[in-house]
Amino acid sequence: MTGNDIKRAAVKLTGRIQGVGCRPFIYRLATKYDLTGTVLNDTTGVRIEIQGPGTAVKLFLADLQDPAKLPPLMSIANLKLEKLSLKPDETTFTILKSDSAGTPTSQVTVDSATCADCLRELEDRDDFRYHYPFINCTNCGPRYSIIKSIPYDRPNTTMNQFEMCPACRKQYEDPTDRRFHAQPVACPACGPHIWLTDAENNVLTEGTEGTIERTAAMLREGKILAIKGLGGFHLACDATNEQAVKMLRRRKQREAKPFAMMAADLETIQKYAEIAAEAQQLLNSPESPIVLLPRKVDTDIAPSIATGTNTLGFMLPYTPLHHMLFAQPGIEVLVITSANISDEPLICENKVALSKLGGIADAFLMHNRDIYRQVDDSVVHLIGPNPAMLRCSRGYAPAPFPAPTSLEKDIFAAGADMKNTFCFAKGSQLILSEHVGDLKDALVYKHYRKSVKHLQQLYDVKPEIIAHDLHPGYFSTQYALSMLDVQCIPVQHHWAHIASVLAEFGHPGEVIGIVADGTGLGTDNAIWGGECLIASLTGFKRFGHLEYFPLPGGDAASKEPIRPILGLLSLIDPIDHIPEKYNDILTRIEPDEEKISTILTQIDSSLNTVPTSSTGRLFDAVAALAGLGSYNRFEAQLPMALEAAIDTHNQKYYDFSLKQAPNGTFQIDLRKTIEEIASDSAKMVECPEIAARFHNFLAQAWLEMALKAREETDINTAALSGGVFCNRYLANRTITLLKDNGFSVLFKKRIPANDGGIALGQAAIAAALQEQ
Helix, strand or coil, X not given: CCCXXXXXXXXXXXXXXXCCXXXXXXXXXXXXXXXXXXXXXXXXXXXXXXXXXXXXXXXXHHHHCCHHHCCCCCEEEEEEEEECCCCCCCCCEEECCCECCCCCCCCCCCCECCCHHHHHHHCCCXXXXXXXXXXXECCEECCCCCECCCCCCHXXXXXXXXXXXXXXXXXXCCCCCCCCCCCCCCCCCCXXXXXXXXXXXXXXXXXXXXXXXXXXXXXXXXXXXXXXXCCCEEXXXXXXXXXXXXXXHHHHCCCCCCCEEEECCHHHHXXXXXXXXXXXXHHCCCCCCEEEEEECCCCCCCHHHXXXXXXXXXXXXXXXXXXXXXXXXXXXXXXXXXXCCCCCCCCCCHHHHHHHHCCCCCEXXXXXXXXXXXXXXXXXXXXXXXXXXXXXXXXXXXXXEECCCCCCCEEEECCCCCCEXXXXXXXXXXXXXXXXXXXXXXXXXXXXXXXXXXXXXXXXXXXXXXXXXXXXXXXXXXXXXXXXXXXXXXXXXXXXXXXXXXXXXXXXXXXXXXXXXXXXXXXXCCEXXXXXXXXXXXXXXXXXXXXXXXXXXXXXXXXXXHHHHHHHHCCCCCHHHHHHHCHHHHHHHCCCHHHHHHHHHHHHHCCCEEEECCHHHHHHHHHHHCCCCCCCCCCCHHHHHHHHCCCCCCCCCCCCEEEECCCCCEEEECHHHHHHHHHHHHCCXXXXXXXXXXXXXXXXXXXXXXXXXXXXXXXXXXXXXXXXXXXHHHHHHHHHHHHHCCCEEEECCCCCCCHHHHHHHHHHHHHHHHHC
């Protein structure tokens, strides 16, 4: 190559570009255009040098920036181009060995569902990976769950214990092959294998075919199986066998919380649930999440899988092992739930599984590919036509977001205590972790600390700034405050909620933030949870909120709706009038009159009672008044039942008004609302009507609050967050009302509206304040 037309350039890529077939793609692209040069992985991304005719270089760069031409899992966040001096003697394009020096900032690639090419090979009797339950390539398979350090190369994964056979190595080293540098590549001759044991670790079956057949037979018999998967163990049983499902609930100590299911294919799911086109796309995506779908009535699904809800959670097989199991006769739909006891962390080690699950599972489908990071299944639902995350984990996490500014100091955001995730901020990106769980459980807290250290080491983060919740009693706050020689920034819970929306959308200015949530400590030491904030990443003002009502009993108030009911009734009647005036409705919910008297005494004396604006506790109270139950056996059980009961044709709403407090904040006055709901409860008005009018009231109240805020601030963008907005009806109705009144509405898609997004908001706030 000679002449004035010859160009040489350096191309630096960042994004999801390691472990996705990027380097072989670059090699093939350079070969296509007869370019010379090099490509390599390093700790920050992929470095390319290309040399050749200027027109060929332009075509190369055009293809590189066309998302439709990239490998399925590859996405480029940033491309930097630099002119270089020519190398006249260069004659080839070469893939160089990865460079592990420097500070890791490259995005970690997420685990991905088995691709169509691998599935075809899985069923090809002439392929040497026929019926191999660990078949994968650069377009699919394990990534985050097996990686120990960056860059993503086999020695840095749990596959380092398996020496490749000649056939696998030939593909691994061939730049034109789909498995070129596919780090988990293996086959029956050299890779992991499966076997079946009983609870005492006695081997029942070895060999792939026999193990799969025996597993399927036990499931058909109504047994419970522990199945080691991609990111941990699942517990499985026949989803149409009510006795098996009840036995699983009893053994797992999961009394009522809905189970997720896996079905053989879309046609099977359609027997039990409605699948919109957008949901079908999610189910078939490489991320392969659990998708909540509107349930059909009178199906063969075991009733106790999900009671009191109008949805079912389904996913499709996403590993070769799943596909092989569902190919067995009689295996059509299974309960597939995290293998743990109650809310403990997901189990990923064989020995721990036998020890912890011996009293739950009848047998264990094991394998010997180690899981370095346990990763739960992600959960998604639809808000309007858009996917919205409920639990961000396998297939989506760790999730990178652009930082609001380039950071000089690394940041750690500790997150919330419920549905915890945490976040690191480094350089130009915010890195949100996978779902961890509820930190009140000692084992989850231990897992949290371990997870923080793992992701910190993976990205070589050295935090100098720590963002944490304002509540001093949170375990996440206490962990943050235990770190030495750092600057700590307390962040109000609901400000972090709105900041997470701003971070996801990259919104630069102020918004009208509407937060419908359970609880979060306010700046006035009250428990907030129904808030309208004028907020940016650098500050917020509390514009309005739900009227405070007394909440007695601490943590018990989230379980026992009688507590918020009595607090709400105290807004409209003197304490000593309540027992007699509302006797009929109160004793339906709590027959123990002495307990009612004790709670009222607490309220009257402000003993173990706090003022709150919690939307979540308001939901609990209304659900109980509507006759749906008197106890939350799992978080938001009664509010979920209230949503499921709505008469969607009823457009009426309960009366309310906005009032302005002496401090200038606006409040949604609940007195008329509670009077009408209590009256309907006493008259035994049907639950669907109460549910509809209550939901419609809340959406209308948030609209009127937003209109008032726009009138005073000229801000026209509304951002919604908070766990109560996981309620599809409320979210859809509120968004529709706001849009119909000219608002631009931001509602999160990539991260949860619940506390799973708090850490991202904390990190974004700390990053923005660092710039100041």
